[in-house]
Amino acid sequence: MTTVSGDWLTSAGAQSVLAMLEDSGYSAYAVGGCVRNALLDVAVADVDISTNARPQTVIELAKKAGLRSVPTGVDHGTVTVVAEGEGYEVTTFRADIETDGRRAVVQFSDDIGQDAIRRDFTMNALYADRRGLVLDPLGGLPDLRARHLRFIEDADLRIREDYLRILRFFRFFAWFGDPEAGMDADALAAIAGNLDGLSQLSRERVGSEMIKLLSAADPVMAVAVMEQTGVLMQILPGAVSRSLGPLILHETTLSLAPNALRRLAVMGFSDGPSLRLSKAQQRQLDLYRSLIGATEPPKVIAYRHGAKVATEAIALQAASFEHPLTLPDVPSLQAAASFRFPVIAADLMPEISGAALGRTLKHLENLWIASDFTLGKEALLALRGEG
Template structure:
């Protein structure tokens, strides 16, 4: 088949036309590779476009340098990747290759001119296709058919592909969430291969696992896929709590999925104690912001709930924010409301601006009150009075109550 969509045609900028012309002039093949092909066939314009070629890195460097094309960030050259910059665009081009030796994390590669061999070393059939610059699809493992049928399959043997890089276990789940229509339509043999190779995830860096896990949690079927991590005994190698609260996670996902929750908001439901957040951080090296959100949700998901006042059910949350000294507290409370499935209160909280307490210690000193302890006590009392007024009393009204006392 030949692809002729608007998304495909829109890729042909001055930069790409210039790069393509160089490869054609030097008689090297150049094709779009991997995820960009999958996206184009799915009717999406890819955010990133990678290219594959029959030219070796040395041949590409000579070709680009002779044409005056700038080369940048060529740290990937040992793996066959050269990045060229033309007309303010970067083009990442990788030589066709085969894996000579792998240890489940890294691979020693050998360059080739055989497109099918390069496709064979890729993880999933839907990621193993190439697209010629004339729109011709090159599909050696029925990836297009799988994409149309919403199937996620490994190229060839699932066990072999996984053993080449154990992170592919999580990539399978991530793409399942992007492609499959139904949550439970897995090939049993694929799941068995994943179970048998679960221990291999222990050798994968936490940072790589976290990238894939976050993408999986924010995709479709996230509750099903997280539960599957436990069923297949993967969680223990990923920093997730071995006895995670899967049922609460399913409930939170059901309530929050339409509210764009952060990954940690969903994952927090698995944690029964705050120390489990610490253990996740040790394994995956999550950001400080992600860790503090996880700790906040586990600590407050039960004790901070909507008020009984029909006219102001948001009040317990707003009072909490006013009293808190935590950084970015309002966004954390928004995530808590997502966790609790409080869609209406979330909308109110999103549009609510934190009011500024209008009285300071300086105001009290101007009134002749000099004791630091007394000032602190009065300020706290004024703050309570201000909260009871739903933050409506101004400075003069509040200070007038000091005179009365």
């Protein structure tokens, strides 16, 4: 008997939803990522619940229990029940009766085995009741303990049901797989045979998966195999994995937290719109790309963008150009980040105005930087006519 524990299992919200269903005679289990993560002692973000109660029944039970329900995906069996301020997706056991590589037509079921078999990987087909007792219909526990990521039954069939599972395979391997044991051979063969299916995926889904994958502590092996199998070229044209490993080593040395955009940049990728990145993410990606080729010293980068960005620039440049990592002078970078250019526009007006004002300010700032930030306001103003 395997049991699981975790904050989510003892939370009032999760317990109230599970009890709402169980006390009315229905099966109710937390399922998927929350069970997997709890068994691995990894933080849990969301708690999904699986039940043999039909969606309308879930809505009625929630009303009786004084809980709010939202029919977020009722045609596919999902109702979100809000308890203690948290939303819990409650989904009826179901079986796929038709798939097209992106969407599935489902029918509801009373069989937890049918529900389990439609999922992607054995380690994600784990269920736990309100007491923490784990149900393992498909033998996922041994795979989870071995950190062996394996498709449920026929890998080729699972992929053709939803081609996003190709990217999910690499994402889950990056987070939960065992690099020393390598990747499942059947999975890789099925992936290689279904590359064309990646073109069916929306760019939003691709972007979301890649950001999650590259946020793992060490996605090097996952990305390298994506490159070897042709997946990387399909979804991120022009990106290469060569500099990713060195960057991650430097990140560790410099105590930089994982950052997907920094890692995209070192892979040579800059087309954020193709991944439907937000404008803020695209600006960050552009900054990282510019830092790789920047010729300004770290102290100047710290002045312009902050000490952390200057440290990131050191890591990006060392990884990209394959030269030894130079440890930053952290106090110097922190001091530079606090510097303020001593001249303002009002100091030059009305003698200088219009476009000339901007040019002069830029010229004086360059002189100030070239002096290692030592020239004072009066000295700089004395040089204002030299631009």
